Amino acid sequence: MKTLKIKVLITVLFIVTILGIAGAVVAESRQVAGAADGREKYFTSIRIKKGDSLWSIAKSRISEEYSSIGEYVEEVCETNHIYDGEIKEGMYLVVPYYK
Structure with missing residues (x-):
């Protein structure tokens, strides 16, 4: 039971980290995409x-x-x-x- 809780916690932390990285990439791409005429x-x-x-x-x-x-x-x-x-x-x- 304790091992299952640890696995769930690690999975949640992994997902949150991936979402954070994805958010940072999207924010950066928006900044460059906002430039006029490329x-x-x-x-x-x-x-x-x-x-x-x-x-x-x-x-x-x-x-x-x-x-x-x-x-x-x-x-x-x-x-x-x-x-x-x-x-x-x-x-x-x-x-x-x-x-």
């Missing part, structure tokens, strides 16, 4: 200059794949683990672009 997303590093803000960077780099400047800023913040929305001169940021 363009793919890439990332590059930029150095922050005096007077730069997340908003000004987004305005100069945003492309049609984003519905708003706020959406682009949000992705830049998530990618760079910026939680307070502040950047400083000399910092490097990883920013997305499509090609």
